[in-house]
Amino acid sequence: IPVDYASHGPQVEAIRDELLTALAEIAPRQATVPFFSTVTAEPVDTGGLDAAYWYTNLRETVRFEDTTRALLAAGHGLFVEVSAHPVLTTAIEDSIQAAAEDADIEAAAVGTLRKDENGPLRFLTSLAEAHAHGARVDWTAHAAPAAAGATGPAVPLPTYAFQRRRYWLDAPAGTASAAGLGLSNAEHPLLGALVALADADGVLFTGQISLRAQPWLAGHAVRGDVLLPGTALLELAVQAGDQVGCGTVEELTLEAPLVLPERGDVQLQLVVDEPGADGRRALRLYARPDATAPWTRHAEGIVAPGAEAPAPGLPAAWPPADAEPLPVDGLYEQLAARGFAYDGAFRGLRGAWHRAARPDGEPAELYAEVALPETARADAEHYGLHPALLDAALHPLALVDGSEADGGRLPFSWSGVSLHAVGAAALRVRLRLLGTGQVAVTVADAAGELVADIHGLALRPPAGAPADAAGPALRPVVWRPLTAPLTATGPAPDV
Structure with missing residues (x-):
């Protein structure tokens, strides 16, 4: 591109007024995707990307590595360069390697197209590379035309033995849907369905959890038992409240730990009562390991309409300077x-x-x-x-x-x-x-x-x-048999 000035240096100042005039009609809007700026090396509000910002972008230093490190620190682990040919991918990989020397970071960078390779095959190859690095890819969008004549749903292929996962495919649980059973889909990983009670304005939520269906739960073990974390019980209460128009979990008390068995499902029932005069509803969570076992109540609480007044926000400087x-x-x-x-x-x-x-x-x-x-x-x-x-x-x-x-x-x-x-x-x-x-x-x-x-x-x-x-323990009650008969005149034995 022929230019008569050096970008990102003092010579840009000669075209400042011309640039601000040319870009004056730009009307930026807020984006729904976080925008990290190479001018500030931090997230910025895209509503401020006006002519003055783009002049500053052209005048100031490009803080590309600083911005890459900021993205890594924010937890982003996959970088996709959308271009006709990779130009920045190598620089990103260098930044990842440098950052990994200071912290435990796993990240990758991939391109999209390449010079002389700009067709669907190249794009799909890049997509596969992104998928191999953890990107979520909707392959059905690509496979739909080819599968138009298929008679059944696609199924995942068996895994390899060394991946330490089940080799054989699981049989379908059944063809009946929640709607076919007179229920509504709860649309949550831990809750399967909900039904409005016929004789009251209450709601019953049902679900099944297991280490097979939610393997991530196995990472929460306390003294040898895998427990459903209290945060999961809170998530269930929040979701139930949201379904009935109650945006606040006013209180939730855990009454008994919910131990997850190594095999098999745990059945859940979450009961939300009809609202009181103030709109508040009581709720209770029950579980049992199988259809023959008795139900155990694990938590009870109250959900209320609206939301609590939010607590003061976090400090703008992060972390706080005095921490x-x-x-x-x-x-x-x-x-x-x-x-x-x-x-x-x-x-x-x-x-x-x-x-x-x-x-x-x-x-x-x-x-x-x-x-x-x-x-x-x-x-x-x-x-x-x-x-x-x-x-x-x-x-x-x-x-x-x-x-x-x-x-x-x-x-x-x-x-x-x-x-x-x-x-x-x-x-x-x-x-x-x-x-x-x-x-x-x-x-x-x-x-x-x-x-x-x-x-x-x-x-x-x-x-x-x-x-x-938990504090001082109560002395235990110990029963000891008498060693001599108790008489009216004799002293009582020491028990």
Whole structure:
């Protein structure tokens, strides 16, 4: 391109007025996709991409590597260069390699077309490369014309033995749909269907969960048992409330741990009562391991219309300047030694900071960054807030003083929970330490936009924890047989 000035240097200033005039009619709008600028090396509001921005873009240094590193830090792991020939892919790969020397990062860069290879075959090859690196690809859009004459649905091919997965295909569960059974589809991975009760304005949700259908749950084991995390119970309550027009989980108390068996399904029933005069509804969650077992109530709570007033947003400067970094390396190994075996999607803590209590009475706070691993990110869009991600948001609590002595705690009761955005795969977190076992939680996405706030969360040691974890133990009742007959005149034996 013939030009008579050097871009990204002082010579651009000679055409400043000409450039601002030529671009004056640009009317930028806000984008739905996060936009990282190579001028600022951070996310920017695309509503501000006016003529002045594009002049600055041409005048200032191109901060390409800084922007690539910012994307990596925000949890993005796949870069696709959309161009007629790869030009920036090598530079991105160099930035990934440099960043990987400082942190545990897995990322890749792919192109689309190439010089002299601009046909469908080249594009599909690039698409396959992206798929191999974890991109979600809708292959049916490509295969639909070829499969037009097919008589049945496509099925996945068997996996290889060394992939340590079942080789044989699972038989279809059945052909009956929820609608065919008189139910409505709950459209959630943990809830299968819902039915409005005929004699009251209540709703019954049903579902089945298992380690086969939701293998990511196996990453949450406490003292040898795989437990449905409390964050999953909260997700169920949030979804049920949303279905009945109640945007706030006013309270939710966990009554009994829900242990997931190694094989087989666990049946769920979530009962939402009819509303009271104020619109609030009680709910209860039951489960049983099979059709012959009795139902166990695992949680009860209340959902309410509207949403709680949002907590103050996270600080604009991230992390806050007065927050001290906390070491997170080795945390999950330490937790495993104390009986909390987190793995897979639950190993989401990326960084943590601590700010001490302030003289004005503000409590101590923890700040953290958490993200789902690349293999679990595709699931995030199916949940309001992925339970593994919210669970990881609570892991910094294990870093504060005293957590090792008390053996660790799990969510027990939630209050004032409101969800403001869905589908997040990475979070910024603030934990306000309100007292022993009490915390308030605010979570935002990687751009700082509010996702959810929890006004109160009480944590307790899990069942079976050492006695000192829950306070002084009651003395046990021990029955000892009498060694001599009790008489009216003699003293009573020492029991």
